[in-house]
């Protein structure tokens with residue numbers, strides 16, 4: 001049974017496919033309510049209320065995936081997720097329209113004083129002169145962060161006859177041209193915009209992008225909006241400029257601390273606020289819950305996820321092509337690790353032939369996770385393999401080569417360790433399967449599975465017979481056996497496969513023979 005914890009409120013219609021799956025047990029409770037059972041859950045679905053911290057990852061020892069029903073993942077410690085090998089996915093576009101519409105509604109309300117006027121009429125006042133507003137038409141709207149939401153706001157602003165100024169260091173010329181906007185510098189936007197709205201993620205570079213100093217560069221009487229994340233507009237800086245009258249008004253859906261506690265911003269008449277409602281529509285909630293549900297179901301079924309934050313994203317088509325190499329790479333990493341029981345400094349992977357045209361970074365991580373999984377005592381997978389390698393001082397690299405060794409596709413891993421190097425080559429033959437075709441300088445051909453015995457020996461008469469006799473004396477049946485040599489009478493290797501693990505006494509006995517250089521067991 002797979003256990004899924006849904007710890008924030010979510011559209012039950014969106015969650016329905018998870019609720020309907022007979023092999024999945026869905027628990028809809030807060031983290032605190034299931035404190036004693038946290039170790040059971042395979043998947044966690046959240047909105048923004050649950051703080052997914054390093055501490056939570058430590059408690060959720062079985063966790064494999066966190067699904068964020070929304071865009072911003074600032075409530076999830078991505079680095080800790082990666083370290084613990086947990087995939088993080090989000091629902092990137094399910095709430096774009098709702099948030100753009102909310103921002104627009106806030107902008108119109110701010111400039112026409114609708115919330116304030118509403119309160120007075122309901123208090124039996126009829127004060128028309130106090131609420132003279134400002135038109136949006138002809139005003140310059142500065143959009144900081146021109147992604148999905150920023151783009152939708154621009155479309156709406158254009159219809160309202162506004163001029164649009166955009167600042168986004170990652171905006172491509174193509175996208176800007178397609179939407180008909182031009183990217184300017186932050187200073188140009190600040191000095192020319194009548195209204196400024198922020199739509200970036202909350203990251204180190206955007207925290208306080210509008211602050212005491214930058215707001216001072218804006219036009220006197222500017223309006224500011226934040227429907228993205230609290231902290232993108234520094235609250236202290238904003239309060240300063242509301243108090244000195246430089247800012248005419250602000251509309252805030254988000255706060256540095258939510259819900260706001262003793263927040264001075266709530267005392268200003270020209271500040272209008274909503275309780276983080278950008279994505280709170282029936283449509284957006286259904287969209288985001290349905291998106292993460294589908295992604296989590298795909299992931300739990302071993303299918304690719306399309307919106308991962310800490311994994312390369314793959315389409316189903318690409319994933320199907322990669323899968324054989326993914327499994328081969330994992331086994332190759334595992335074999336090398338078991339054959340090289342010494343500290344390792346470097347793992348270099350080379351791709352040749354058709355595999356080189358695929359998303360090799362994913363295959364590299366699979367190989368690395370197979371390699372590290374055989375030598376560290378924590379969960380290693382494609383998510384955290386790079387980080388764990390780095391932590392342990394192992395550098396890794398990948399290279400595409402145009403060499404032609406005669407295989408349709410070839411993976412080669414070269415591992416450099418203390419006084420020892422090891423090279424392994426593998427290929428995947430369609431409709432036939434994975435084959436290991438080279439160990440160091442030896443050509444060989446075996447299917448990497450089960451219990452293997454790798455023997456380095458001298459190419460002399462009687463060695464193979466002696467190995468066979470020892471195994472026979474111990475009643476061990478050889479499933480398959482491959483030999484390889486460089487030259488007659490020189491160094492040679494054997495790779496034997498068995499149906500069950502071998503005893504240490506047997507491998508010690510084999511190692512004691514003069515013509516046998518080394519004996520290594522490999523369990524796959």
Ligand SMILES: NC(=O)C1=CN([C@@H]2O[C@H](COP(=O)(O)OP(=O)(O)OC[C@H]3O[C@@H](n4cnc5c(N)ncnc54)[C@H](O)[C@@H]3O)[C@@H](O)[C@H]2O)C=CC1
Pocket residue numbers: 070071072073092095096099144145146147148149150167168169170171199200201202205206227228229253254276277278279280
């Ligand atoms: N109030 C609410 O309920 C909601 C809030 N949000 C917030 O809105 C944010 C934006 O959402 P989307 O448009 O979907 O994300 P997005 O990823 O499509 O767009 C973000 C844009 O910010 C830009 N950016 C990154 N660093 C920047 C910098 N230093 N300066 C200027 N621009 C920068 C990126 O290039 C990107 O184009 C989310 O990160 C989330 O925090 C999203 C949905 C609902």
Ligand SMILES: O=C(O)CCC(=O)C(=O)O
Pocket residue numbers: 047048069070071072073095276278279280
């Ligand atoms: O879950 C929510 O309603 C908040 C949505 C949000 O802020 C986001 O998607 O980034």
